[in-house]
Amino acid sequence: xxxxxxxxxxxxxxxxxxxxxxxxQRIKEALRYFxxxxxxxxxxxxxxxxxxxxxxxxxGSDLIVGVGGDGTIxxxxxxxxxxKKLINHRVSLGIIPSGTGCDFIRSLNIPLNLRRALxxxxxxxxxKIDVGLLKFTTASxxxxxxxxxxxxxxGIGGEVVARMERLGRxxxxxxxxxxxxxxxxxxxxxxxxxxxxxxxxxPDEYMVGAVANGKIFGKGMKIAPEAxxxxxxxxxxxxxxxxxxxxxxxxxxxxxxxxxxxxKIAFYRARQVEVxxxxxxxxxxxxxxxxxxxxxxxxxxxxHRILPIKGR
Numbered sequence: 001x002x003x004x005x006x007x008x009x010x011x012x013x014x015x016x017x018x019x020x021x022x023x024x025q026r027i028k029e030a031l032r033y034f035x036x037x038x039x040x041x042x043x044x045x046x047x048x049x050x051x052x053x054x055x056x057x058x059x060g061s062d063l064i065v066g067v068g069g070d071g072t073i074x075x076x077x078x079x080x081x082x083x084k085k086l087i088n089h090r091v092s093l094g095i096i097p098s099g100t101g102c103d104f105i106r107s108l109n110i111p112l113n114l115r116r117a118l119x120x121x122x123x124x125x126x127x128k129i130d131v132g133l134l135k136f137t138t139a140s141x142x143x144x145x146x147x148x149x150x151x152x153x154x155g156i157g158g159e160v161v162a163r164m165e166r167l168g169r170x171x172x173x174x175x176x177x178x179x180x181x182x183x184x185x186x187x188x189x190x191x192x193x194x195x196x197x198x199x200x201x202x203p204d205e206y207m208v209g210a211v212a213n214g215k216i217f218g219k220g221m222k223i224a225p226e227a228x229x230x231x232x233x234x235x236x237x238x239x240x241x242x243x244x245x246x247x248x249x250x251x252x253x254x255x256x257x258x259x260x261x262x263x264k265i266a267f268y269r270a271r272q273v274e275v276x277x278x279x280x281x282x283x284x285x286x287x288x289x290x291x292x293x294x295x296x297x298x299x300x301x302x303x304h305r306i307l308p309i310k311g312r
Contacts, residue, residue, distance in 0.1 A: 005063055007038035008056035010049050010076055012068035015099040020068060027067060027096060030114050034122045038065075043072075053079025057087045063310075064091060065121060069099015070150060074289035077131065077307060078147050084133065084303060092308040094121035100219075101176075101290040104150040107214035107229055108311030121310045128305040129229040132213050135301075136286055136294035148288035149307065151217040151224070154275055154296055155190055155208040155239075158285025159183045160218070161292040176219040180251075189241035191278040192296070196236060196270040203278055210237045211273050211300045215257075217290070225257030232304040233269040240264040273300040 009031065013021035020027075021042075031038060039056075043049050049066070053076040056064055066076040073095055080086055080093070096117050097105050105112070108129075110120050132148045163179045187207070194201045194209070210217070212224030212235040224235035242250070242264060253259035260267050276297040277284050284296040 005035075006061045007035055007063045007065065008052070008061045009038050009040035009065045009067060010043065010052050010056075010072070011040060012043050012049065012066075012072040012099075014043075015068035015072055017100060020098040023098065024067075027098070027114060030118055031065075034118045043075075047075055049075035050079040053077075054087070055079075057091050060088070061091055063094055063121075065094040065096060067096045067098050069097070070101045070104050070290040072099065073104060074148055074150075074291060077149050080307060081147060086306060086308075089308070092126045092310060094310045096121070103216040103219065104214050104289065106216050107150070107227070108309065110311055120312060124310045124312055126308045127230065127311055129307050129309055129311075130213055130232060130305060131303050131307050132211065132234065132288070133301045133303055134286070134288055134293070134298060136298040137296065138294050144294065146288065146293060147303075148213070150214040150289045151210055151212045152286065152288040152300055153208055153210040153217070153223075154192075154284055154286045154298065155206055156180070156183055156187050157208050157210065157218070158287045158292055159187060161287040161290060162285055165292060180218070184247060185244070190282055190284050192284070193276045193278055194238070195272075195274040196268055197272055205241055206238055207241050208239045209275065210235075212237065213302070218254075221254045222257030223254060225260070230305050232302060233271060234273060234300060234302055236268040236270055236273055238266045238268075240266075271302045275299070 041052050049072055053064055066073045095110055097112050111117050134152055135145050138144055160179045160183050189205045189207050191205050193203050210223045212227045215224050215227045217223050223237055227235040259265055286294050286298055
């Protein structure tokens with residue numbers, strides 16, 4: 001990679017329960033080994049990474065490197081866009097994983113190891129991947145839009161992420177699975193109406209629905225083992241309600257990617273997905289890339305091979 005490239009590094013110091021801030025000196029030294037010059041900025045509040053990223057894109061950066069977890073990468077990727085269009089086609093995204101959730105990188109074959117992640121940024125060719133555009137409802141009833149790069153889901157997944165966000169820095173590696181179990185025993189399945197590429201499914205009661213661009217979410221769950229980041233389709237996985245024993249007996253299959261054959265799990269591919277609650281007063285939470293963002297009703301749209309990113 002040419003040394004004269006203009007590089008912007010965006011660091012979320014609070015990622016990985018604040019450990020990224022403690023690791024920054026080591027990360028900075030490793031960056032200097034691969035890239036002689038770069039600018040770097042720490043985020044101080046939610047969604048600030050989007051502002052920093054967008055400014056860097058507009059100011060002519062060639063490469064933007066995100067240091068953090070899936071949520072940080074989501075914010076940075078959103079800064080690449082104005083509406084559905086890239087602001088600058090020449091800017092690419094690189095990732096240094098440093099978060100409690102680093103699921104997205106596994107679909108890109110980016111290593112967790114710092115040096116090897118930097119080798120990927122330095123040596124890998126730029127590939128263009130799909131992104132998802134979510135149109136959703138806020139708690140106050142407003143309609144908003146946000147891009148996601150990995151997985152969006154609705155139902156119990158949104159509740160689990162909301163529980164995780166309340167834990168804050170108390171989160172541990174095992175917190176997601178523990179939160180999933182705790183939420184399951186309190187959760188009431190939701191009656192939903194789904195429309196996939198204009199074709200309406202029979203209304204049904206679901207525990208969770210995942211709209212996947214990448215393969216993995218939820219700290220290692222292979223929710224969409226056949227998903228590809230550049231095929232122009234979401235992998236849509238819909239899970240109907242299960243009794244406690246049935247859920248506990250089968251939940252491990254999601255970690256191995258062997259769950260798609262279960263009779264209560266339906267699998268589809270679609271470019272557009274609309275989801276509406278059948279009961280008006282039902283609050284059905286949505287999360288994307290590990291961040292709880294809003295509620296149903298919502299729509300998901302794939303945008304094909306648009307985001308330039310460094311991956312294998």
